[in-house]
Amino acid sequence: MKNVLVGQSGGPTAVINASLAGVYETAKACGAPRVYGMQYGIEGVLKGNLIDLDEKLADKMDIELLKRTPSSYLGSCRCKLPDPKVDAAPFEKLFQIFAAHDIGAVFYIGGNDSMDTIAKLSVYGGSIGSDIRFIGVPKTIDNDLMLTDHTPGYGSAAKYIATILKEVICDSSVYDLHSVTVAEIMGRHTGWLAAAASLAAGPDCDGPDLILLPEVPFDEDAFLARVAELAQTRHNVIIAASEGVKNKDGVFLCDLVSTAGQLDAFGHKAILSGTSRYLADLIRVRLGCKTRAIEFSTLQRCASHLASRTDITEAYQVGGGAVEAAVRGETGKMCAIKRVSDQPYRVETEMVDVTQVANYEKKVPADWIAEDGMHVNENFERYARPLIQAELNPIYINGVPRHIHL
Numbered sequence: 001m002k003n004v005l006v007g008q009s010g011g012p013t014a015v016i017n018a019s020l021a022g023v024y025e026t027a028k029a030c031g032a033p034r035v036y037g038m039q040y041g042i043e044g045v046l047k048g049n050l051i052d053l054d055e056k057l058a059d060k061m062d063i064e065l066l067k068r069t070p071s072s073y074l075g076s077c078r079c080k081l082p083d084p085k086v087d088a089a090p091f092e093k094l095f096q097i098f099a100a101h102d103i104g105a106v107f108y109i110g111g112n113d114s115m116d117t118i119a120k121l122s123v124y125g126g127s128i129g130s131d132i133r134f135i136g137v138p139k140t141i142d143n144d145l146m147l148t149d150h151t152p153g154y155g156s157a158a159k160y161i162a163t164i165l166k167e168v169i170c171d172s173s174v175y176d177l178h179s180v181t182v183a184e185i186m187g188r189h190t191g192w193l194a195a196a197a198s199l200a201a202g203p204d205c206d207g208p209d210l211i212l213l214p215e216v217p218f219d220e221d222a223f224l225a226r227v228a229e230l231a232q233t234r235h236n237v238i239i240a241a242s243e244g245v246k247n248k249d250g251v252f253l254c255d256l257v258s259t260a261g262q263l264d265a266f267g268h269k270a271i272l273s274g275t276s277r278y279l280a281d282l283i284r285v286r287l288g289c290k291t292r293a294i295e296f297s298t299l300q301r302c303a304s305h306l307a308s309r310t311d312i313t314e315a316y317q318v319g320g321g322a323v324e325a326a327v328r329g330e331t332g333k334m335c336a337i338k339r340v341s342d343q344p345y346r347v348e349t350e351m352v353d354v355t356q357v358a359n360y361e362k363k364v365p366a367d368w369i370a371e372d373g374m375h376v377n378e379n380f381e382r383y384a385r386p387l388i389q390a391e392l393n394p395i396y397i398n399g400v401p402r403h404i405h406l
Contacts, residue, residue: 001031001327002104006053007038007045008072008139009079009110009117013153014160014307015315016139018067019109020074022319023137024053025063027105030327036101039406041077042108042117045097046090056406065404067312068394070302073406081117084124091124098132105133105326109319111140111151115334115358122332122354133326136334136354137318141301143192146360147352148336152318153301155311155387158196160303161185162388164296165208165240166200172236172292179290180227180237180283183208184276186300187242191215191364193300195376197240199384208375209237212279214244215364216373218253223279224286226374231289241279243272253278273297305401309390314347321349345386 004027008016020037027035037056039049051074057063066073084091098106106121108114118136125132138145143154165183172181187193191213201207209230212218230237245253254274276293284291314337322335333351340346368379394401 001027001033003034003036003102004032004105004107004323005036005038005045005050005098005101005103006074006107007041007109008074008076009041009108009114010076010140011111011301012071012076013139013141013301014070014156014304015067015152015312016071016109017069017073018312018315019137019139019152019319021063021066022316023107023109023323024057026320026323030323036103037074040075041079042081042094043077043079044075045094048097050097050101051406062404065395065402067316068304068307068392068401069403069405070304073404075406078113079117080113081120084120084127088124091121094121095125095128095130103132105135105323107135107137107319107322107326109137109139111138111142111145112357112359112361114139115145115354118334119332119354119358125331133329133331135322135326135331136357137322138334138336139315141193142187142190144190144361144363146357146362147334148357149339149347150337150387152311152315152337154192155308155314156303156306157186157193157300158199158384159308159311159388160300160306161193161196161296162199163306164299165197165238166205168294169200169205169207169236169238172238177290178231178235179292180231180239180280181292181294182239182241182276182279182283184241184243184273184293184295186296187214188244188272189214189361190244191242194240194242195364195368195380196384198376198380199388207238208240209234210239210374211376212239212241212245212374213364213369214242214246215366216369217248218245219248219373220282222372223374224283226372227283227289228287231287239279241275243275245275257281305394307392308388309392310387312392317349321351325351342382342386345389
């Protein structure tokens with residue numbers, strides 16, 4: 001086996017480094033002489049920034065810390081490679097760098113846009129007769145990748161959202177006052193994260209009263225009527241809203257309070273913020289209720305202290321599965337998760353065509369959404385509950401978690 005190159009791209013998660021650990025340890029077990037890391041993704045490679053991970057991950061404790069460290073250990077980027085048929089220059093440079101480091105396999109840990117990078121590298125490699133294997137390793141808290149049951153990173157974000165919302169619900173009941181709390185949750189075009197708020201429900205908690213998803217156009221009148229109805233029977237109304245909720249005209253609610261939001265290299269709005277403020281103000285003005293707006297913000301993607309052990313395990317497995325696929329000679333693929341059963345919960349990895357993943361989005365199924373469009377049903381519960389199970393405790397030093405950095 002030749003040397004291996006691995007990178008991380010896009011937004012980080014609480015378990016993205018567990019996938020890196022899976023790639024690294026499996027590559028070494030399969031005989032890779034050296035494992036290099038891309039510092040700041042494919043953009044870093046174009047600048048010649050490669051790191052010898054054999055010098056950084058010296059022992060088992062480093063691997064254990066890596067699994068417990070949030071954010072992207074190698075650094076990330078949002079770099080869109082051009083179509084190689086239109087502009088081959090970046091690819092020529094990349095393949096020169098691959099050759100200089102005797103790279104036999106490239107692994108990219110990321111979401112939709114990262115799979116776009118793998119697809120383009122694979123196509124270009126095939127066009128020049130390269131034998132380098134290119135494999136995608138799924139990662140995103142958004143859970144919107146096609147052809148995989150779920151995406152590593154989602155389970156931990158879901159666990160964080162459910163846990164923190166449950167604590168917010170407790171906090172909202174402190175005073176003898178009627179109020180409405182709106183919690184804003186990440187999710188630009190899909191509602192998987194907002195739906196995870198429903199997992200706060202249990203014997204000791206009713207969970208959120210309403211959940212607003214991007215999959216359902218926002219109906220202001222129906223929404224206000226439902227809030228007014230709930231306020232008649234509840235001391236505190238709790239609403240979980242995706243940041244990406246749009247009205248019937250396709251306008252983000254957050255854009256109704258702010259026009260901020262530049263586009264990234266892939267044409268996505270880089271920042272969505274203000275949905276909870278818009279809804280809280282709407283309720284206060286129209287219904288006369290005391291309201292509070294909360295944004296969970298980037299904590300959803302970096303709360304490694306609340307990571308799901310199931311998520312960490314699966315993140316490691318897809319990293320290892322990607323390496324094993326490359327050893328078998330596969331390329332232009334992504335290592336996906338296939339659910340074998342719900343009870344007991346059991347999954348396995350499988351390889352899928354990366355071109356069928358890149359630039360596509362998986363929505364929350366319509367039959368998992370309540371009839372009024374403002375909550376999710378038992379189908380979502382059955383799907384998501386297993387993903388947040390168990391914990392991997394941080395390694396505490398002097399009272400705070402210890403992490404590992406370059």
